[in-house]
Amino acid sequence: MSIPKRVAVIGSGSMGSQAMWRLAARGAEVIGYDRYAPGHDRGAAGGETRIFRAAHLGDAGYVPLLRLADRMWEQLQQETGSPLRRRSGCLVMGEAAAPSMRLLLATSTTHQLDHEVLDREELARRYPQHRLPDGHIAVLDRLGAVIRPEASIQAAAARAEQLGARLHRYTTVREIAPAAGGGVQIITDHGTDHVDTAVVTVGPWINTLLPGLPRTVDVRRVICSWHLPTRHDWFTGGAPPFVRSTPHDCFGLPSPDGHSVKLGLSFTRHLPVPEPERLVREVRPEELGTFRELIHELMPDLNPDPIRLSAYMEGYTESGNPLVGHLPGEDDIVVMAGFSGSGFKLSPAMGEIAADLALDGTTEHPIGFLAPAAVGTV
Numbered sequence: 001m002s003i004p005k006r007v008a009v010i011g012s013g014s015m016g017s018q019a020m021w022r023l024a025a026r027g028a029e030v031i032g033y034d035r036y037a038p039g040h041d042r043g044a045a046g047g048e049t050r051i052f053r054a055a056h057l058g059d060a061g062y063v064p065l066l067r068l069a070d071r072m073w074e075q076l077q078q079e080t081g082s083p084l085r086r087r088s089g090c091l092v093m094g095e096a097a098a099p100s101m102r103l104l105l106a107t108s109t110t111h112q113l114d115h116e117v118l119d120r121e122e123l124a125r126r127y128p129q130h131r132l133p134d135g136h137i138a139v140l141d142r143l144g145a146v147i148r149p150e151a152s153i154q155a156a157a158a159r160a161e162q163l164g165a166r167l168h169r170y171t172t173v174r175e176i177a178p179a180a181g182g183g184v185q186i187i188t189d190h191g192t193d194h195v196d197t198a199v200v201t202v203g204p205w206i207n208t209l210l211p212g213l214p215r216t217v218d219v220r221r222v223i224c225s226w227h228l229p230t231r232h233d234w235f236t237g238g239a240p241p242f243v244r245s246t247p248h249d250c251f252g253l254p255s256p257d258g259h260s261v262k263l264g265l266s267f268t269r270h271l272p273v274p275e276p277e278r279l280v281r282e283v284r285p286e287e288l289g290t291f292r293e294l295i296h297e298l299m300p301d302l303n304p305d306p307i308r309l310s311a312y313m314e315g316y317t318e319s320g321n322p323l324v325g326h327l328p329g330e331d332d333i334v335v336m337a338g339f340s341g342s343g344f345k346l347s348p349a350m351g352e353i354a355a356d357l358a359l360d361g362t363t364e365h366p367i368g369f370l371a372p373a374a375v376g377t378v
């Protein structure tokens with residue numbers, strides 16, 4: 001009988017919990033570490049909701065990864081019996097002539113995605129919650145869905161533990177070092193473990209644990225703001241989550257509370273986070289100007305006075321593509337970082353890919369454009 005490979009997963013957040021699940025399902029001896037515990041709200045995964053969409057505004061290379069993620073979300077729900085993702089559709093809005101919207105439409109045609117283009121009049125008729133400026137269009141992505149991030153992370157981590165994984169909660173990994181004679185040493189305040197391979201999924205803490213990555217990961221504080229509708233029904237009428245690229249790069253989702261709509265902005269609007277452990281979680285009133293403009297111009301139905309504010313953080317790369325693969329020169333260390341504000345939907349696919357890379361050294365899934373040393377395209 002062959003000895004199972006011993007794999008450390010460092011960080012059991014969005015990507016790490018899924019990696020633990022897939023590794024344990026494939027018979028690896030999995031040891032997870034997290035500075036907090038699955039489902040916490042101090043990193044990239046808080047705020048109750050995430051958008052799943054097939055309509056990615058970036059590289060068409062994401063389509064097969066999103067299809068894999070779509071299947072894996074169904075599998076996770078089935079195995080855990082938890083309602084983690086609800087199909088709702090998703091609206092993607094932007095200037096028809098903008099390169100990102102043109103790429104989205106071209107990708108949609110080439111890959112026969114279930115999309116419908118809505119002009120201004122049609123959008124106003126079906127989704128009166130939104131205003132569309134001249135020259136803009138909306139694309140209704142029927143594969144769109146709302147995911148519950150905290151519940152998903154807890155479900156994936158619990159399933160991994162059920163399958164035999166061990167998870168060290170409230171245990172910060174201080175250092176990862178190649179071991180003499182092969183494998184990797186994982187150093188925590190409680191001691192040192194020796195494993196065959198390490199999967200590093202520490203999200204916004206990546207620069208602290210692995211300084212000097214081949215591509216820069218710019219960690220930013222991301223604020224979300226919750227608003228009550230004043231006129232239109234965003235809930236029983238089924239207003240889907242949305243993403244807008246212009247004139248305000250933003251996203252929004254009707255909340256599971258059944259009353260409020262959560263809004264967030266693109267990374268250019270966010271402050272850098274020099275030290276993730278000192279993330280400023282309080283949101284000051286002077287930070288709300290863009291939310292007010294956005295509501296005034298594009299969703300006048302929402303009350304501009306928020307009922308709730310929160311701050312999270314995320315790692316962004318220049319291309320918007322994450323770093324996924326072996327660390328250059330280190331065959332025993334797999335890194336997944338820099339998901340740039342759109343990684344949650346992909347997380348079960350990333351778990352499957354992490355298991356391939358850690359156990360087989362390679363994957364058949366097309367991740368070449370995400371290689372840690374790749375420059376990537378927008």
Ligand SMILES: Cc1cc2nc3c(=O)[nH]c(=O)nc-3n(C[C@H](O)[C@H](O)[C@H](O)COP(=O)(O)OP(=O)(O)OC[C@H]3O[C@@H](n4cnc5c(N)ncnc54)[C@H](O)[C@@H]3O)c2cc1C
Binds near residue numbers: 033042341
């Ligand atoms: C406000 C907001 C909204 C978003 N909306 C969407 C969306 O709608 N759709 C979408 O697809 N994506 C969205 N994203 C992006 C998505 O949430 C992130 O890409 C994803 O959560 C990143 O996952 P991660 O595993 O890299 O980081 P995390 O989920 O933060 O996980 C990192 C984990 O590592 C642990 N850790 C860190 N350092 C150590 C250490 N040294 N030792 C042990 N453990 C450690 C942390 O405690 C944490 O649990 C959004 C992001 C934000 C911030």
